[in-house]
Amino acid sequence: MLEPTDAGSRPGRERELASLYATARALTALGDVEDVLGSVVRHAHDLIGTDFTYLSLLGDDGTLSITASEGTISAAFRSARIPPHTGLGGKVVDSRAAYWVEHYFEGGHLRHDPDFDAVVGSEGLVALLGVPLLVRDRVIGALFAAHRSRRRFRTDEIALLSAFADHAAIALDNARLYEQSRSALAELQSAYRTIEEQMAVMRRAQAVHEALTGVVLAGGGPVGVADELAGQMGGRVEILDGGGAPLARGGAAAPSIGQPDGDEVAGVVEQARVTGRAVTAPGRDGRWHSAATVRAGESLLGTVVWSHTREPSDVDVRGLELATHVVGLLILKDNAVADAAERLNGELLTELIVAGPPVSATQRTRARSRGVDLDALNVVAVAGADGVSAARLVRHLHPIARQEAGLAGEHLGQAVLIAPAADAGVFAQNVHQRLRADCGRPVTVVCERVAGHDWARAVSRATGCTAVVRHLGARDLGTTTDRFALYALAFDADRRDELDRFLADAIGPLLDYDARRSTDLVATLDAYFGNDGNLRRTAGALRVHLNTLLKRLDRVADVLGHDWRATDDLPLRLAIRLECLRRAVLR
Numbered sequence: 304m305l306e307p308t309d310a311g312s313r314p315g316r317e318r319e320l321a322s323l324y325a326t327a328r329a330l331t332a333l334g335d336v337e338d339v340l341g342s343v344v345r346h347a348h349d350l351i352g353t354d355f356t357y358l359s360l361l362g363d364d365g366t367l368s369i370t371a372s373e374g375t376i377s378a379a380f381r382s383a384r385i386p387p388h389t390g391l392g393g394k395v396v397d398s399r400a401a402y403w404v405e406h407y408f409e410g411g412h413l414r415h416d417p418d419f420d421a422v423v424g425s426e427g428l429v430a431l432l433g434v435p436l437l438v439r440d441r442v443i444g445a446l447f448a449a450h451r452s453r454r455r456f457r458t459d460e461i462a463l464l465s466a467f468a469d470h471a472a473i474a475l476d477n478a479r480l481y482e483q484s485r486s487a488l489a490e491l492q493s494a495y496r497t498i499e500e501q502m503a504v505m506r507r508a509q510a511v512h513e514a515l516t517g518v519v520l521a522g523g524g525p526v527g528v529a530d531e532l533a534g535q536m537g538g539r540v541e542i543l544d545g546g547g548a549p550l551a552r553g554g555a556a557a558p559s560i561g562q563p564d565g566d567e568v569a570g571v572v573e574q575a576r577v578t579g580r581a582v583t584a585p586g587r588d589g590r591w592h593s594a595a596t597v598r599a600g601e602s603l604l605g606t607v608v609w610s611h612t613r614e615p616s617d618v619d620v621r622g623l624e625l626a627t628h629v630v631g632l633l634i635l636k637d638n639a640v641a642d643a644a645e646r647l648n649g650e651l652l653t654e655l656i657v658a659g660p661p662v663s664a665t666q667r668t669r670a671r672s673r674g675v676d677l678d679a680l681n682v683v684a685v686a687g688a689d690g691v692s693a694a695r696l697v698r699h700l701h702p703i704a705r706q707e708a709g710l711a712g713e714h715l716g717q718a719v720l721i722a723p724a725a726d727a728g729v730f731a732q733n734v735h736q737r738l739r740a741d742c743g744r745p746v747t748v749v750c751e752r753v754a755g756h757d758w759a760r761a762v763s764r765a766t767g768c769t770a771v772v773r774h775l776g777a778r779d780l781g782t783t784t785d786r787f788a789l790y791a792l793a794f795d796a797d798r799r800d801e802l803d804r805f806l807a808d809a810i811g812p813l814l815d816y817d818a819r820r821s822t823d824l825v826a827t828l829d830a831y832f833g834n835d836g837n838l839r840r841t842a843g844a845l846r847v848h849l850n851t852l853l854k855r856l857d858r859v860a861d862v863l864g865h866d867w868r869a870t871d872d873l874p875l876r877l878a879i880r881l882e883c884l885r886r887a888v889l890r
Contacts, residue, residue, distance in 0.1 A: 337370075337371070339471075339474040340358055340370060340371040340471055340474060340475075341371050341373075343358070343371070343446075343467050343470055343471045343474070344356050344357065344358050344371045344372060344373045344446075345373045346467065347373075347446065347448065347463075347464055347467040348373035348374055348448070350463060351432075351448045351460055351463065351464060353374070353430075353432075353448040353449055353450045354374055354375065354449060354450050354451045355372060355373060355374025355375060355376045355449050356372065356373045356374055356446075356447065356448050356449070357369050357371065357372035357373070357374075357376065357381075357446075357447050357449070358370055358371040358372070358436075358444065358445075358446050358447070358471060359385065359392060359444050359445050359446075359447065360436075360443060360444035360475075361396060361442060361443055361444045361445075364387070365386075365387030365388075365396075366384045366385060366386055366387060367384070367385040367392045367393075367396070367444065367445060368384050368385075369381050369382075369383070370444075374449075376426070377425070377426055379422055379425065379426075380422055380423075380425075380426045383419060383422045384419075385416070385419055386416050386419070388414055389414050389415070389416045389419060390407075390413055390414070390415065390416065390419060390423075391403075391404060391407065391413060391431050391433050391447075392433055392445050392447070393413075393414060394413060394433075395433040395434065395435050395445045396435065396442050396445060399435050399437065399442055400435065400600075400601070401432070401433065401434040401435070401461050401464070401465055401600050402432075402433055403430070403431060403432035403433070403455075403456045403461070404430065404431055405430055405453055405454065405455055406429055406430065406453050407423060407428055407429060407430070407431050408420070408423075408424075426451075427451040428449050428450075428451060429450060429451055429452055429453055429454075430449070430450040430452065430453055430454045430455075430456070431447060431448070431449050431450070432447065432448045432449075432456045432460070432461065432464060433445045433446070433447045433448075434446050434461070434464050434465045434468045435468065436468050436471055436472040436475070437468075437469070437472055438472045438475065438476045439476075440580070443472065443475060444471075445468075446464060446467060446468040446471060448460075448464055458599050458600060458602065458635065459599075459632075459635050459639075461599065461600050462599040462600070462631055462632060462635055463632075465599075465600075465628075466628050466632070469625075469628060473509075509625075510535070511532065511535045511536060511622045511625065511626065514531050514535055515528055515531055515532060515535075515625075515626055515629040515630075516629055518531045519629055519632070519633055524551070524633070524637070525542050525550045525551035525630070525633065525634075525637075526551040526552075526553065528542065528551065528553075528626070528629065528630060528633065529541070529542050529551040529552055529553030529554070530553035530554070531553075532553065532554075532607075532609075532626050533553040533554025534553075534554070535622075536609060536611070536619065536622060536623075537554070537611055538554055538590075538609060538610050538611030538612065539552065539553070539554040539609070539610045539611075540552070540553045540554050540607065540608070540609055540610075541553075541607075541608040541610075542605060542606075542607055542608075542630060543572065543605050543606045543607075543608065544604075544605045544634075545602075545603050545604055545605055547572065547606070550605065550634075567584055567585075567586040567587065567592055568586070568592050568594075568608060568610070570584065571583070571584050571592045571593065571594040571608070572594045572606050572608060574594075575594040575595060575596050575606060576596055576603060576606065579596060579598070580595075581593060581594065581595040581620045581623055581624050582594050582595075583614075583615055583620065585614075586610075589612065590610050590611065590612055591610070591611055591612075591613065591614050591615060592608065592609070592610050593608070593609045593610075593611075593615050593619070593620060593623055594606055594607070594608045594609075595607050595620075595623045595624050595626075595627045596627065597627045597630050597631045597634060598627075598631065599631055599635060604630075604631055604634045604635065604638075605630065605631075605634055607623060607626055607627050607630055609623050644673070645697075645698075645701045645711075647673070648673060648701070648704065648710050648711060648712060649697070649710075649711065649712025649713060650712070651666070651669055651670065651673070651710060651712075652710040652711065652712035652714065652719060652721060653712055653714055654666065655677070655710075655721070655756075655758050656714055656719075656758050656759045656762055657759070659756075659757065659758075659759050660755055660756040660757055661756065662677050662756050670710075673710075674708055675708055675709065675710060676708065676723070677756065678756075679708070679723035680709060680710070680721045680722060680723055680753060680758070681723055681724065681752060681753050682721070682722055682723065682724040682727050682730055682750050682751070682752060682753060682761075683719065683720070683721050683750065683751050683752075683753055683758060683761035683762050683765050684719070684720040684721075684722070684730070684731060684734050684748055684749070684750045684765065685717050685718065685719055685748070685749050685751075685762065685765040685766050685768075685769050686700065686717075686718045686719075686720070686734070686738055686746060686747065686748045687717070687718070687746070687747045687769055687773065688738070688742055688744060688745060688746040688747065689744070689745070689778065690744065691742055691744065691746075693713045693716055693717055693718045694713060694718075695742075696718035696738065696742070696746075697711055697712060697713050697718045697719075699737070699738055699741040699742065700718055700719075700720045700734075700738070703720060703722070703734060703737055704720055704722060707722040707723065707724075708722070708723065709721050709722025709723065710722075714762060715766075717762075717766050717769075719762055720734065721753070721758060724750075727750045727751070727752050727783045727785075728750070728782070728783050728785075728786075730750060731748050731749065731750035731781035731782055731783055732748075732781040732782075733781070734748050734750075734781060735747075735748040735780065735781025736781070739779070745778045745779030746779065747769060747772060747773060747777065747778060747779065747780060748780070748781040748782070749765045749768045749769045749772060749782055749783065749784060750765065750781075750782070750783045750784070751764045751765040751768070751783065751784045752783075764784050765784060768784045768787055770884075770887045770890070771787060771884050771887060772787060773887075774883070774884055774887035775884075806878055806881065806882055809874050809875060809877070809878035810825070810863075810875065810878045810879065810882065812862050812863065813825060813828075813859070813862050813863060814882070816858075816862045822855075822858075824855060824858060824859050824862070825879060825882055825883065826845075826883070827841075827845065827852070827855045827856070827859070828859060828875075828879045829879050829880070829883050830844045830845050831856070832872075832876050832879060832880075836868075838852060838853070863875075
């Protein structure tokens with residue numbers, strides 16, 4: 304299980320990105336491989352903060368051997384070999400994905416080798432994270448971060464170590480290409496020109512990566528990254544979030560999802576998400592569309608889409624893939640900051656509801672820091688939907704809260720939004736339409752006006768009215784409590800005494816009988832009135848035999864009097880309905 308990153312670690316993020324930037328610059332020099340790998344391991348060790356970090360390469364026989372390390376590590380461990388398909392290293396190589404264990408010897412799902420386990424035990428290794436080194440979809444080794452005590456690895460740590468592993472893989476691949484080029488230069492001048500061209504485009508791809516890293520280090524967001532990537536590669540760049548919604552666009556005009564040629568773009572995006580690889584396909588207008596997913600472990604963070612008039616080369620695609628690493632780190636940072644802000648907004652909302660008026664100076668200060676004017680929050684909205692949790696509805700309410708300068712959160716199991724609104728009815732309908740589009744299913748939104756900062760009373764009325772509305776069969780509407788004023792006795796806590804007196808006068812003996820005998824004659828009469836007194840339909844609705852229904856109605860007559868059906872039954876009907884609605888509110 305991946306743990307959330309710390310939303311308050313902006314200096315740490317900048318330090319991490321600066322280290323990645325420094326490592327990326329080292330690659331362009333094509334220096335000594337051992338020096339570059341040692342630098343990668345040192346930076347990874349410093350930033351991840353584990354006891355030791357090491358890099359292993361995969362041999363022809365499938366064994367992993369350590370080629371670079373940092374931290375206190377014994378000579379026996381440095382010379383150890385991990386057999387194929389063994390330990391966490393074998394898991395990383397076989398799955399071609401990041402993998403970690405909180406305690407190495409408690410990982411029963413790992414295949415253990417006695418010799419290697421002995422070395423691990425003497426070294427005191429406990430927690431271990433490994434990420435693969437991939438070159439053109441081929442595993443060439445793995446990068447590991449190890450700890451001598453139990454710990455869990457966070458999502459941002461896994462993403463960071465994966466980025467360093469990508470740099471290490473690039474370094475090895477560049478070194479191999481460089482050696483081939485030197486051999487070719489000695490044999491044939493034409494090979495020299497070919498390799499020079501290849502090195503030039505590789506430098507261009509690396510330059511793209513450096514430029515994007517520089518944008519992020521300067522504080523740029525998704526829009527800045529999209530503009531820079533489009534400026535470096537040409538064409539149009541679109542960054543999508545994990546759900547496929549656009550985060551940013553940059554570059555020359557080109558089709559995007561929902562526009563002409565959008566079907567091809569959507570198809571490329573979907574194929575990239577399914578395969579986990581960069582995908583390219585031509586469009587009907589002659590443009591080419593490429594998509595590469597942004598991932599952190601198994602989590603899909605988004606997709607980078609590039610559209611251009613020419614067919615992309617392998618280096619273009621690699622440049623797009625390198626861009627996803629920078630975008631991934633940026634999205635992780637932004638998500639962490641957004642999650643923290645939403646959590647704090649939810650806490651403030653709950654505090655305002657629970658504490659009640661008057662508003663304290665501290666609460667006003669906290670609200671102002673979030674751009675919220677507490678005096679303007681005059682509407683409360685409560686939302687509900689079948690099959691959708693309150694937490695999920697709150698996630699969709701937060702963007703509305705930010706847009707309207709309000710607060711959203713979960714209170715007593717309900718999704719609540721407090722915001723300023725000139726017209727509560729129009730606001731309820733707008734929120735309903737937004738939530739219905741986001742959730743893709745019917746949603747109920749009920750709004751109540753707030754007086755004198757008494758958000759608790761407004762939430763109570765809106766929540767109670769929501770229960771009444773849903774009990775009446777409504778599942779898809781945006782409305783206010785005023786539209787259901789007829790039923791206010793059932794959901795307004797301030798009028799509870801009035802409701803109790805009315806019910807006692809109208810059906811008091813019936814309520815006492817049900818309480819003493821553990822019967823439910825109230826529900827029987829509710830079904831009877833709901834079916835216009837038709838006995839067979841009533842029995843069907845209650846799922847009882849007709850004789851059973853007749854016996855129950857006879858007991859009603861004994862309690863209320865044998866003339867209960869002959870007199871004006873409007874007060875009785877109203878009392879039965881209000882009692883059923885009150886039960887729905889109190890559930």
